[in-house]
Amino acid sequence: MMNSRTEVHAKPAAIAQRSDWLGVLSRSVPGELKALAADLVSDVAFERLRAPSVGLVMVRGRAGGTGNVFNLGEMTVTRASVQLTDGTVGHGYVQGRDKQQAELTAIVDALLQQPKRHDEIKSKIIEPLRQNAEARRIENSRKAASTKVDFFTMVRGENVA
Amino acid sequence: MYVAVKGGEQAILNTHKMISEARRGDPAIAELTLTQISEQLRLAVDRVMAEGSVYDRELAALALKQAQGDAMEAIFLLRAYRTTLPRIAMSEPVDTSRMTIRRRISATFKDVPGGQVLGPTYDYTHRLLDFELAAEGLERVRATSAAEPLEENVPRVVDLLHHEGVLQEDNDDGNDEVFDLTRQPMSFPAGRDQRLQSLARADEGFLLGLAYSTTRGYGFNHPFVGELRLGEVTVEIVPEELGFPIAIADVTVTECQMINSFQGTAEQPPQFTRGYGLTFGHNEGKAMSMSLVDRSLRARELGEDVRHPAQNEEFVLSHADNVEGNGLITHYKLPHYVDFQAELQLVRQLRAEYEAARAVQTKEAAE
Known part of the structure; x- marks a missing residue:
């Protein structure tokens, strides 16, 4: 329960913000995060509170999508926790087994909590990651949209003049 | 007997080497990489993740490589691997109504809000072997992109029927x-949570056979695919050190909402009932079979007679897991020398007694 006191009493807006950037970091493509963060974090001194380790998260669903909860199956997740020299604690959770990505996420999470680094890290790491993810989502969705059936363009044989 | 086991040691070591050579195949041919498997044998990887019950494309690809493509062996490897990992958290239930849709069809409504999105499907292919794929180095056809993406949240078809009351709500x-x-033994009667977890990791072939049986008179159901959707859902957890939810992953799932007729009882008016299928990865046949078997296993709950195999939860759930089934069936290959010697002695003794009794009978008949 590292640093739990401060976090439990954090303001809802601050929690929402942190939840948002952690979500962006956790779901980033490993190579992208490394490329964006490498220079920004290379000289950051930190202590490992929890060395990166791989574990499982049980993914749950709901019967019928809306009913009772059931256990669908597990997924691999890697987590890490770090503490910066000023005491700021950062946590990283990422899908899969990339330990470097998990620790990088934790360091970036800690930096984002520092008022003096927040804006820079947000604009140089979080926003580009978010934009890349959104661009991928839109591109995939446009491909799916190309397979959408347009019933109204069908012409019945007997109506053809 | 111990002597025989000891003598097998070298043979076992050598069989490991032989399997390694067989797995590699002709060394003149390039070796498969895990990314090749996870990118180009996607559906095999998806099946291994679903039945291995661990979402990790790279591990599933490794398992397939190690098992030379044998899905069941790969599933076994993945299940064994998961036992070495600690459980970090339980996720919040995934919200499939917020899925990023890649495929979404309904067989019940033509003009469903959000539309019929065919996505990547073999449904409209001719099932003719494509010899162009045998040629290497060709550029393959790419997907077309529409000008606009799909709507961000495509509503679930079943949710549209709820207000009318004609469809049972979940x-x-x-x-x-x-x-x-993964922590409790199977127990009966099973709740729907236990059944759905069991079915989600059940053998696809077994579920397909059972689902097929329900439509051929062994537990009559007239099913309609209310909706089948494929895409990515966000997995959220609440880490205990944070105390608030964070999204940790987007995972691919296939969901099937099967709608079935129900005559009603004295207490319940006639309405459609539902079966649910949800699997990791793109596993359409599995998700459909799962939803049919989920519905047939609701027989007891809906006051229907339990007369057929697919309605019998003890039969279905006890035999649906291919790691368990494979474990028992393949164990018959292991040395049973002592058991068999005992049986052999018994059969010889019984035969001797039988022959002796017959000799007496023949003698008595002759006299």
């Missing part, structure tokens, strides 16, 4: 004790 009864097969 509501959360607030019970937060969720059955977990």
Whole structure:
């Protein structure tokens, strides 16, 4: 329960913000995060509170999508926790087994909590990651949209003049 | 007997080498990489993740490589691997109504809000072998992109029917004790949570056979695919050190909402009932079979006669897991020398007694 006191009493807006950037970091493509963060974090001194380790998260669903909860199956997740020299604690959770990505996420999470680094890290790491993810989502969705059936363009044989 | 086991040691070591050579095949041919497997044998990887019950494309690809493509062996490897990892958290239930849609069809409504999105499907292919794929180095056809993406949240078809009351609703009864097969033994009668978890990791072939049986008179159901959707859902957890939810992953799932007729009882008016299928990865046949078997296993709950195999939860759930089934069936290959010697002695003795009795009978008949 590292640093739990401060976090439990954090303001809802601050929690929402942190939840948002952690979500962006956790779901980033490993190579992208490394490329964006490498220079920004290379000289950051930190202590490992929890060395990166791989574990499982049980993914749950709901019967019928809306009913009772059931256990669908597990997924691999890697987590890490770090503490910066000023005491700021950062946590990283990422899908899969990339330990470097998990620790990088934790360091970036800690930096984002520092008022003096927040804006820079947000604009140089979080926003580009978010934009890349959104661009991928839109591109995939446009491909799916190309397979959408347009019933109204069908012409019945007997109506053809 | 111990002597025989000891003598097998060298033979076993050598069989490992032989399997390694067989797995590699002709060394003149380039070796498969895990990314090749996870990118180009996607559906095989998806099946291994679903039945291995661990979402990790790279591990599933490794398992397939190690098993030379044998899905069941790969599933076994993945299940064995998961036992070495600690459980970090339980996720919040995934919200499939917020899925990023890649495919979404309904067989019940033509003009469904959000539209019929065919996605990547073999449904409209001719099932003719494509010899162009045998040629290497060709550029393959790419997907077309529409000008606009799909709507961000495509509503679930079943949710559209609820207000009319013609479709049974699936509501959360607030019970937060969720059955977990990875920590609890199978028990009967099973709750729907236990059944759905068991079916989600069940053997696809077994479920397909059972689902097929329900439509051929062994537990009559006339099913309609209310909706089949494929895409990515966000997995959220509440890490205990944070105390608030964070999204940790987007995972691919296939969901099937099967709608079935129900005559009603004295207490319940006639309405459609539902079966649910949800699997990791793109596993359409599995999700459809799962939803049909989920519905047939609701027989008891809906006051229907339990007369057929697919309605019998003890039969279905006890035999649906291919790691368990494979384990028992393949163990018959292991040395049973002592058991067999005992049986052999018994059969010889019984035969001697039988022959002796017959000799007496023949003698008596002759006299």
